[in-house]
Amino acid sequence: MAEFVIAIDGPAGSGKSSVSKEVARRLGFGYLDTGAGYRALALHGLNNPGQEIQQLFDSFDYAISLDPDHPAVMVGDEDVTAEIRTERIASAVSQIAKLPEVRKFQLEDARALISACNMPGIVVEGRDITTVVAPDAQLRILLTASEAVRLARRGLENSESAENLKARDASDSKVVEFMIAAEGVYLVDTTDLDFESSVAEVLRLVEVVKHG
Numbered sequence: 446m447a448e449f450v451i452a453i454d455g456p457a458g459s460g461k462s463s464v465s466k467e468v469a470r471r472l473g474f475g476y477l478d479t480g481a482g483y484r485a486l487a488l489h490g491l492n493n494p495g496q497e498i499q500q501l502f503d504s505f506d507y508a509i510s511l512d513p514d515h516p517a518v519m520v521g522d523e524d525v526t527a528e529i530r531t532e533r534i535a536s537a538v539s540q541i542a543k544l545p546e547v548r549k550f551q552l553e554d555a556r557a558l559i560s561a562c563n564m565p566g567i568v569v570e571g572r573d574i575t576t577v578v579a580p581d582a583q584l585r586i587l588l589t590a591s592e593a594v595r596l597a598r599r600g601l602e603n604s605e606s607a608e609n610l611k612a613r614d615a616s617d618s619k620v621v622e623f624m625i626a627a628e629g630v631y632l633v634d635t636t637d638l639d640f641e642s643s644v645a646e647v648l649r650l651v652e653v654v655k656h657g
């Protein structure tokens with residue numbers, strides 16, 4: 446199991462995925478995007494419309510690489526890394542992600558992946574990571590940014606995708622609190638930070654936690 450866990454929460458467009466991957470690269474850590482599991486399950490559900498939720502779980506042959514340079518996602522023998530990032534899946538994932546049984550299934554999967562990581566540390570990012578998935582992580586961070594900045598970063602200011610992002614925020618906020626840092630969680634607001642500054646701030650917090 447990884448000796449040092451960095452848990453990073455945050456809404457879509459906050460920069461958590463790109464920042465988390467780069468932090469993992471620089472530290473020689475593993476990288477886990479927990480949202481990929483939800484997306485892969487959503488894709489599996491769309492491809493198997495007749496299956497009940499437990500049947501979907503039982504038939505879900507899912508694997509994800511913890512290599513930040515090659516975070517491939519497989520369902521069975523199919524590489525779905527690109528497909529789970531499509532608008533089709535983005536539109537479907539919020540519906541499946543709010544189901545309690547799905548959240549429990551994904552929680553257990555994420556914790557198993559963290560435990561199986563054989564690297565010195567791992568950066569785990571997604572939603573409710575700091576409070577539910579890895580509340581005992583050595584470093585817990587809420588990475589956020591204003592809605593306007595998050596939309597601009599994704600080039601979504603005036604598109605259907607913008608409405609999907611806002612809908613995901615609204616839906617997810619009913620299930621998890623991801624815009625307010627819990628006790629013991631560092632807040633990193635990237636609204637006025639560029640990518641390099643955001644990475645540097647996370648690395649600074651790693652040093653703070655390690656050395657005080």
